[in-house]
Amino acid sequence: MKILVTGGGGYIGVVLCERLLDAGHTVRVLDRLYWGRAPLAHLRERIELVQEDVRAIGPDVLDGIDGVAHLAGLSNDPTAEYNTEANWQMNADATAHLAAACKQRGIARFSFGSSASIYDGLGDGLFDESAAVQPRGAYSRSKFAAEESLRSLAGDGFHPVILRQGTVYGYSPRMRLDLVVNTFIKDALLRGTLFLHGGGWMWRPLVDVGDVAEAHLRCLEADAGTVSGETFNVVHGNFQIRQLAMLVSGSLSLHERSVRLEDAPLPKINRNYRCTNAKLTAALGFTPHVTVLESIERMLAKLPVKDPAGLAHPRFYNIDWMTLLEDVVATHAGERSIWDATTAASANGAATQRSSAPIL
Ligand SMILES: NC(=O)c1ccc[n+]([C@@H]2O[C@H](COP(=O)([O-])OP(=O)(O)OC[C@H]3O[C@@H](n4cnc5c(N)ncnc54)[C@H](O)[C@@H]3O)[C@@H](O)[C@H]2O)c1
Numbered sequence: 170m171k172i173l174v175t176g177g178g179g180y181i182g183v184v185l186c187e188r189l190l191d192a193g194h195t196v197r198v199l200d201r202l203y204w205g206r207a208p209l210a211h212l213r214e215r216i217e218l219v220q221e222d223v224r225a226i227g228p229d230v231l232d233g234i235d236g237v238a239h240l241a242g243l244s245n246d247p248t249a250e251y252n253t254e255a256n257w258q259m260n261a262d263a264t265a266h267l268a269a270a271c272k273q274r275g276i277a278r279f280s281f282g283s284s285a286s287i288y289d290g291l292g293d294g295l296f297d298e299s300a301a302v303q304p305r306g307a308y309s310r311s312k313f314a315a316e317e318s319l320r321s322l323a324g325d326g327f328h329p330v331i332l333r334q335g336t337v338y339g340y341s342p343r344m345r346l347d348l349v350v351n352t353f354i355k356d357a358l359l360r361g362t363l364f365l366h367g368g369g370w371m372w373r374p375l376v377d378v379g380d381v382a383e384a385h386l387r388c389l390e391a392d393a394g395t396v397s398g399e400t401f402n403v404v405h406g407n408f409q410i411r412q413l414a415m416l417v418s419g420s421l422s423l424h425e426r427s428v429r430l431e432d433a434p435l436p437k438i439n440r441n442y443r444c445t446n447a448k449l450t451a452a453l454g455f456t457p458h459v460t461v462l463e464s465i466e467r468m469l470a471k472l473p474v475k476d477p478a479g480l481a482h483p484r485f486y487n488i489d490w491m492t493l494l495e496d497v498v499a500t501h502a503g504e505r506s507i508w509d510a511t512t513a514a515s516a517n518g519a520a521t522q523r524s525s526a527p528i529l
Contacts, residue, residue, distance in 0.1 A: 177196070290303055298399075330396045333401065350375065384449065
């Protein structure tokens with residue numbers, strides 16, 4: 170199949186592109202490239218790259234496409250809260266428009282990267298996809314609205330699948346260090362201390378980035394009748410934050426690093442929820458299997474463990490990077506495009522393409 174991966178230059182997107190190519194599919198990426206071109210450099214000869222905003226895609230982008238894996242948009246609570254309007258446009262409206270365009274063009278297969286954070290606020294319990302969710306934050310509300318659009322469009326030859334991804338861990342060529350396990354590894358390497366906010370008793374469903382890519386691949390390839398209009402959680406397991414800190418500090422101690430765990434006050438945004446992967450296992454026989462411990466070792470093998478100072482760079486933290494890009498553009502009163510801004514903001518100057526679009 171020829172698959173369009175929106176957000177293919179992002180943390181999950183790059184790993185998904187690699188997985189789709191390995192499985193023999195052809196890949197076109199649509200991405201604004203907030204993080205520049207470097208994360209896709211190793212795939213440059215094997216993919217088509219379209220630098221566009223998912224809110225305003227040209228009609229050609231869907232030419233020849235058989236399926237879409239839709240990941241583009243603001244991808245966490247802080248960036249969604251930072252600009253709630255842009256978040257709604259990207260995550261809710263653009264998803265509805267893209268799906269309607271696919272249906273109209275006869276593009277049958279569509280997988281969507283939703284979020285298990287939709288379960289936050291339901292109280293204690295292990296939730297499945299039938300739970301009556303009440304998303305609270307800007308991010309999870311926009312994801313749920315996108316889900317509702319997709320469910321309403323399912324049928325008449327259009328087969329969207331909604332994947333409620335747990336918090337992701339693991340290595341990607343476009344690394345994020347603002348996701349709990351990855352953050353703990355960075356803090357362990359840079360500071361030797363992990364902070365347990367509110368004691369770290371909160372629960373999170375977690376999953377490895379490679380397993381998320383595998384879930385998208387399997388849903389795009391599955392028998393349409395099995396997945397059409399369905400919602401699946403994608404989760405390896407549920408963990409308390411405190412437990413994750415112990416897994417990271419224990420792993421680091423095997424690398425002769427001592428890591429302290431320290432109590433800290435509760436943050437403003439505090440999420441606590443659990444959910445189960447049982448439906449995905451039953452429907453597609455797929456259970457995310459890469460453990461936190463395995464993934465930590467893989468990350469330690471790839472990250473600059475001996476010289477970790479570069480891990481503090483803002484490009485690894487979505488909210489820091491977005492605000493920095495906006496500052497650069499604002500400082501230069503519209504002279505600077507996102508690409509100039511990305512270059513100016515990055516020590517590596519990875520992105521060079523020009524565009525007149527604002528940052529958010
Ligand atoms: N990483 C997680 O833990 C996690 C968990 C649940 C759901 N998700 C969802 O999975 C998807 C991918 O997440 P990620 O971790 O790879 O995030 P990411 O921020 O690394 O990647 C998002 C990509 O989308 C692109 N993008 C953003 N806005 C765009 C726009 N308007 N037009 C075109 N491209 C745009 C960015 O340039 C980036 O390459 C997101 O939709 C996110 O909400 C992620």
